[in-house]
Amino acid sequence: MQTGIASLSAAPTLGELLPVLLGGSELTRSEAAQLVNAMLSSDAPDAQIAAVLALLVNKGESSDELAGFADALYQHALPISIPGEVLDTAGTGASPAKTFNVSSAASFVIAAAGCAIAKHGGRAATSRSGSADVLTALGVRIDCEPETAIRCLRELGICFLFAPKYHPALARVAPIRKALGIRTTFNLVGPMVNPCGAKYRLLGVADEARMNDVAGALAQLGVARAWVLRGNDGLDEITTACSSRVLDVHDGRTCELSVSPTDFGISMRPTDTARAGSVDENAATVRAVLSGARHDVARDLVVLNAAAALHVRTGDGLRECAERAQKAIDDGAAFKKLEALITMSHSTEGAAR
Incomplete structure (x- = not known):
C-alpha cells in the first residue's frame, strides 16, 4: 500500500506525518508505531496531536494501525518481570448499557478458580468508575511497586x-x-497493552464496528488466545440479557461465535438491576457478589465473564468453567482473594525473600 511515508525521514516528525493522514491513507504497522513515537515526543505541538487523534477516529483505525500503536506503547512501557502465561480482562468502555464493574469482580473469581490474572487498567475514561477507581474504593493499593505486584501474583x-x-x-x-x-x-489500544504481555485475554468492545480490527490487532500481537466480545444489548461484557458476539482469536486465526447465558447453564434475564452509578456503589456491588450476599443478575454477570476467561485460559467447557466460578464464590475463596490483595498490595516487602 502506498502511503507516502517511505519518502520521509527515518524518524519523521508529526508535522511530516500529518499530511499523510489528511490524505486518508492507511498506515502500515511500522508507520503507525512511528506516528505514536512522534506524538509522544516533547517537541510535538498539542494542536498537531489533537489533529492526528481526530483524523484517526474519523478514518477508523485498521488492525495494522492498532498493532503498531501497541508496539510503540510497549517500547515505552515500564517493564515488569511477570511471565506472559497469565490472563487479563478489560474493556474499551463507552458501553451504552451501564453496569457495575463486572471485570474487576470477575478477576477475583478467576484467581480463586486457579487461573493467574494480571489485571491491567486505569481510572474511568468513559464511565463513572473504572477498574482502578473501584479497586481503590475496595481498599486495594493500585499503584504498588512492581516488586509488590509480582509478589501478589506469585502468592x-x-x-x-x-x-x-x-x-x-x-x-x-x-x-x-x-x-x-x-x-x-x-481507548482501543490501552486495553491491549498489558505491561507483562498477557497471552490470554478477555476484551470487551462496546463498538461492534471495531471488534474485527481489535481482534486482528491482538492476533498480530501474538496472543495465545483471546475472546473479543460484545453483548448484543451493547454491554462490553458477556451479557445475561441476550446472546453475545465473540471473536475467538487463537494462534493467529479468528473465528466468530455466538454465546448465550444458557450455554453456561445460566438463565437469560435483563441486566437492569446490575446498574451502579457511583464508585462506592460499584464497590459495594463487587463486595456483595464476592461475599455471596447477592444471588441475582449481578452474580450471574460475574460468573459468566469469569467462566469465559477460564475457558479462554484452559479450553474447558463453558458449563464446567461456570461451575468453577460459582464454587469460587460459594466457598468464600473469591472474597478471600480480595481481602488478601488488599493486605498484600499495601505491603512494603519486595518480591525477593
Whole structure:
C-alpha cells in the first residue's frame, strides 16, 4: 500500500506525518508505531496531536494501525518481570448499557478458580468508575511497586497493574485526550497493552464496528488466545440479557461465535438491576457478589465473564468453567482473594525473600 511515508525521514516528525493522514491513507504497522513515537515526543505541538487523534477516529483505525500503536506503547512501557502465561480482562468502555464493574469482580473469581490474572487498567475514561477507581474504593493499593505486584501474583494468583504507572509516556497526551472529549485510538489500544504481555485475554468492545480490527490487532500481537466480545444489548461484557458476539482469536486465526447465558447453564434475564452509578456503589456491588450476599443478575454477570476467561485460559467447557466460578464464590475463596490483595498490595516487602 502506498502511503507516502517511505519518502520521509527515518524518524519523521508529526508535522511530516500529518499530511499523510489528511490524505486518508492507511498506515502500515511500522508507520503507525512511528506516528505514536512522534506524538509522544516533547517537541510535538498539542494542536498537531489533537489533529492526528481526530483524523484517526474519523478514518477508523485498521488492525495494522492498532498493532503498531501497541508496539510503540510497549517500547515505552515500564517493564515488569511477570511471565506472559497469565490472563487479563478489560474493556474499551463507552458501553451504552451501564453496569457495575463486572471485570474487576470477575478477576477475583478467576484467581480463586486457579487461573493467574494480571489485571491491567486505569481510572474511568468513559464511565463513572473504572477498574482502578473501584479497586481503590475496595481498599486495594493500585499503584504498588512492581516488586509488590509480582509478589501478589506469585502468592495470590492476582495482581493489578495500574496503567499510568506502567505507561508513563501516555501522560504526554492525557490532557489533549481529555480536552478533545471523544473516544480516541488510545481507548482501543490501552486495553491491549498489558505491561507483562498477557497471552490470554478477555476484551470487551462496546463498538461492534471495531471488534474485527481489535481482534486482528491482538492476533498480530501474538496472543495465545483471546475472546473479543460484545453483548448484543451493547454491554462490553458477556451479557445475561441476550446472546453475545465473540471473536475467538487463537494462534493467529479468528473465528466468530455466538454465546448465550444458557450455554453456561445460566438463565437469560435483563441486566437492569446490575446498574451502579457511583464508585462506592460499584464497590459495594463487587463486595456483595464476592461475599455471596447477592444471588441475582449481578452474580450471574460475574460468573459468566469469569467462566469465559477460564475457558479462554484452559479450553474447558463453558458449563464446567461456570461451575468453577460459582464454587469460587460459594466457598468464600473469591472474597478471600480480595481481602488478601488488599493486605498484600499495601505491603512494603519486595518480591525477593
